[in-house]
Amino acid sequence: MNPDNKLNVPDRIAGLSDLAYNLWWSWNPNARNLFKEVDRSFWKSTGHNPVRLLKEIPYHQLVACAEETAYLESYDAAIAGYRDSLSTTKTWFSTTYPQHADKSIAYFSLEFAVHNSLPLYAGGLGVLAGDYCKEASDLGIPIVGVGFMYPQGYFHQHISQNGWQEEFYEQLNFDNVALTRVCSPDGKMLTVQVRLDSTAIQVAAWLLNLGRVRLYLLDTNLEENPPAYRGLSARLYGGDREMRLLQELVIGLGGVRMLNALGIRPAIWHANEGHCSFMLVERVRELVKGGASTESAVKEVKATSVFTTHTPLPAGNDAFPLDLIDQYFHDYWVHLGITREEFMKLGTTQDDGSSFNMTVLGLKLADYRNGVSKQHGRVCRKMWHKIWPDVPEEAVPITSITNGVHLPTWAAPQFQMLFQRFLGEDWKVRQDSPGLWDNLHNIPDELMWAMHRWLKLKLISAILDRARQRWSQDKVAAVQPLAMGALLDTEALTIGFARRFTGYKRASVLFKDTDRLKKILSNDLKPVQIIFAGKAHPNDEDGKRLIQQVYSYARDPEYGGRIAFVEDYDLHMARDLVSGVDVWLNTPRVLMEASGTSGQKASVNGVINLSVLDGWWFEGYNKLNGWAVDEKDTGDAADYDNRTANAIYGLLEDHVIPLYYDRDINGTPHGWVKMMKESIHSNSPFFNTSRMAKQYTGQFYIKALEYISQNK
Ligand SMILES: *Cc1c(COP(=O)(O)O)cnc(C)c1O
Numbered sequence: 153m154n155p156d157n158k159l160n161v162p163d164r165i166a167g168l169s170d171l172a173y174n175l176w177w178s179w180n181p182n183a184r185n186l187f188k189e190v191d192r193s194f195w196k197s198t199g200h201n202p203v204r205l206l207k208e209i210p211y212h213q214l215v216a217c218a219e220e221t222a223y224l225e226s227y228d229a230a231i232a233g234y235r236d237s238l239s240t241t242k243t244w245f246s247t248t249y250p251q252h253a254d255k256s257i258a259y260f261s262l263e264f265a266v267h268n269s270l271p272l273y274a275g276g277l278g279v280l281a282g283d284y285c286k287e288a289s290d291l292g293i294p295i296v297g298v299g300f301m302y303p304q305g306y307f308h309q310h311i312s313q314n315g316w317q318e319e320f321y322e323q324l325n326f327d328n329v330a331l332t333r334v335c336s337p338d339g340k341m342l343t344v345q346v347r348l349d350s351t352a353i354q355v356a357a358w359l360l361n362l363g364r365v366r367l368y369l370l371d372t373n374l375e376e377n378p379p380a381y382r383g384l385s386a387r388l389y390g391g392d393r394e395m396r397l398l399q400e401l402v403i404g405l406g407g408v409r410m411l412n413a414l415g416i417r418p419a420i421w422h423a424n425e426g427h428c429s430f431m432l433v434e435r436v437r438e439l440v441k442g443g444a445s446t447e448s449a450v451k452e453v454k455a456t457s458v459f460t461t462h463t464p465l466p467a468g469n470d471a472f473p474l475d476l477i478d479q480y481f482h483d484y485w486v487h488l489g490i491t492r493e494e495f496m497k498l499g500t501t502q503d504d505g506s507s508f509n510m511t512v513l514g515l516k517l518a519d520y521r522n523g524v525s526k527q528h529g530r531v532c533r534k535m536w537h538k539i540w541p542d543v544p545e546e547a548v549p550i551t552s553i554t555n556g557v558h559l560p561t562w563a564a565p566q567f568q569m570l571f572q573r574f575l576g577e578d579w580k581v582r583q584d585s586p587g588l589w590d591n592l593h594n595i596p597d598e599l600m601w602a603m604h605r606w607l608k609l610k611l612i613s614a615i616l617d618r619a620r621q622r623w624s625q626d627k628v629a630a631v632q633p634l635a636m637g638a639l640l641d642t643e644a645l646t647i648g649f650a651r652r653f654t655g656y657k658r659a660s661v662l663f664k665d666t667d668r669l670k671k672i673l674s675n676d677l678k679p680v681q682i683i684f685a686g687k688a689h690p691n692d693e694d695g696k697r698l699i700q701q702v703y704s705y706a707r708d709p710e711y712g713g714r715i716a717f718v719e720d721y722d723l724h725m726a727r728d729l730v731s732g733v734d735v736w737l738n739t740p741r742v743l744m745e746a747s748g749t750s751g752q753k754a755s756v757n758g759v760i761n762l763s764v765l766d767g768w769w770f771e772g773y774n775k776l777n778g779w780a781v782d783e784k785d786t787g788d789a790a791d792y793d794n795r796t797a798n799a800i801y802g803l804l805e806d807h808v809i810p811l812y813y814d815r816d817i818n819g820t821p822h823g824w825v826k827m828m829k830e831s832i833h834s835n836s837p838f839f840n841t842s843r844m845a846k847q848y849t850g851q852f853y854i855k856a857l858e859y860i861s862q863n864k
Pocket residue numbers: 274275276277279650651652721722723726727747748749750751753
């Protein structure tokens with residue numbers, strides 16, 4: 153640990169300083185409470201950021217904690233738990249695969265969503281990567297993460313009075329977050345070089361501790377670099393194609409060189425999505441430089457690499473014009489011992505030679521390849537059959553490992569308490585055994601319902617808080633707090649819809665028949681309300697128009713304040729939403745949702761899914777644990793949308809609303825709670841990162857390690 157990071161904390165509770173610099177605290181409630189208990193309102197005002205808390209809180213408050221017996225008891229227990237969890241040699245990985253305990257596995261991703269204080273993610277891809285690293289820590293899987301440090305990250309979202317998305321960027325204050333500069337043994341900032349066209353740029357790194365997992369975040373904002381390149385790592389997805397190519401060059405080439413400089417020698421390399429595929433090429437270069445033939449270098453890289461694809465579209469967002477590749481790689485392929493044509497072939501297919509596709513590159517240079525749900529695996533095999541034209545489609549070598557979510561991050565503390573009490577103290581360790589969850593049925597309906605209601609109140613109060621702030625600080629027009637949810641009703645059946653706003657997710661499909669929808673929402677005895685949230689990519693005009701459309705309904709008195717659009721969807725609001733609404737709605741165009749994970753987060757909190765049968769829900773739905781829309785997409789978009797909308801209205805009218813409002817004399821909806829329990833019981837043992845990480849380990853990492861040791 154960098155001594156600069158020692159915060160000024162009384163000796164008796166000095167461990168708080170270490171803990172603040174390891175996000176382990178964020179998914180372990182006992183550790184989290186140590187910061188919260190210092191001063192709840194101060195804690196909230198820092199955005200739940202312990203580094204800021206410890207720096208800014210008056211010192212005498214820390215002294216008071218250090219003298220309070222009850223605080224010290226919690227402190228000693230939580231710190232012991234922390235130290236034990238970091239130092240134990242008896243993890244799942246080391247006991248299952250003792251012969252590989254000394255290996256390390258590099259995991260590259262352009263996004264990591266780990267905490268709201270660090271703006272390193274735009275959406276689902278980042279959440280998955282963050283959840284995966286936390287799980288790797290819990291299981292002792294020897295992952296080392298490589299990503300980017302974006303001081304401005306992804307944008308914050310405001311919605312103007314006429315419903316248009318406004319983007320603004322905040323500059324991160326590095327002193328106030330849990331990052332440490334990576335230095336060489338002599339104490340100087342460690343840098344590596346990457347040549348971009350004719351300029352050599354310096355790349356430095358920050359270290360972020362996620363439990364046992366170290367995450368190295370690359371940074372080009374250094375004085376040594378020309379101004380044009382300093383901003384390279386400023387924002388996530390902020391620039392044009394060229395900027396994006398440069399970012400991918402830096403993470404791919406710079407990432408490999410940084411691990412080298414740190415003396416880390418991963419046995420296995422995992423690229424999370426095509427953004428990081430240049431990492432594979434760079435490793436070929438290294439091997440060739442070390443004397444290997446191109447052929448054997450490629451063979452070795454393939455045998456030690458895992459590539460996970462997340463998109464159901466051939467181009468996705470990640471292909472580059474060949475002239476850009478020429479510009480930046482013209483003197484690079486020489487070092488691989490290959491010609492321009494051979495290099496271009498790595499990123500192109502027979503039928504599309506016009507752009508260099510990062511997914512194709514990943515598929516061609518990694519022997520272990522997967523999509524992120526069963527359905528998505530099939531889509532990928534079909535889509536990429538052209539790379540393996542000689543085998544039947546079913547035999548295309550892309551398998552699938554279905555995504556999951558990190559349950560200690562996404563299960564609300566109230567539900568974690570229930571699990572601890574009714575499933576057992578060790579529920580986290582046993583989360584992927586279906587039998588564990590059978591005891592859910594011992595939870596009294598009243599108790600589960602009370603927890604759920606509490607979380608719903610918490611959500612609505614958080615939404616009102618945001619609306620109030622915008623009203624009082626930014627003096628927005630009076631209609632805006634209403635559109636943001638000021639009229640939400642704590643008793644109404646509440647549907648949540650929160651995700652990226654983009655065409656295929658069809659956020660506005662519910663408004664296909666506005667008369668029928670109004671009737672559903674405005675039933676005085678059985679009211680229904682819908683909460684929307686989500687950002688559109690800054691360059692996605694269609695996505696922004698979708699937001700505008702939804703916002704126009706939210707501000708329309710005809711809907712009686714029963715539609716709300718919550719601004720600036722982020723990790724924090726996501727936690728509140730997936731645990732505080734009653735129903736989680738998802739309406740993707742079928743075959744377009746690779747997996748989706750927000751519905752998995754909802755299900756562990758007893759929030760019931762109503763979703764198009766796609767992505768993970770295609771595997772999760774069992775007729776008792778929620779509702780499914782199973783309409784075929786025949787290519788006629790308007791007709792498909794109408795059928796989808798009608799199916800949803802029908803489900804709401806005939807099933808969802810009656811079940812929700814069927815109460816006993818104390819107000820408990822037993823039928824509903826039964827379905828909540830079924831949702832948790834059937835989904836949670838499978839759609840978690842524990843099951844997922846064990847699958848990656850067994851099917852990929854260990855197989856690759858064994859293959860290498862047999863072929864040495
Ligand atoms: C989980 C999550 C997502 C991904 O949700 P999907 O349903 O997979 O689209 C996006 N953004 C945030 C903030 C999340 O927490």
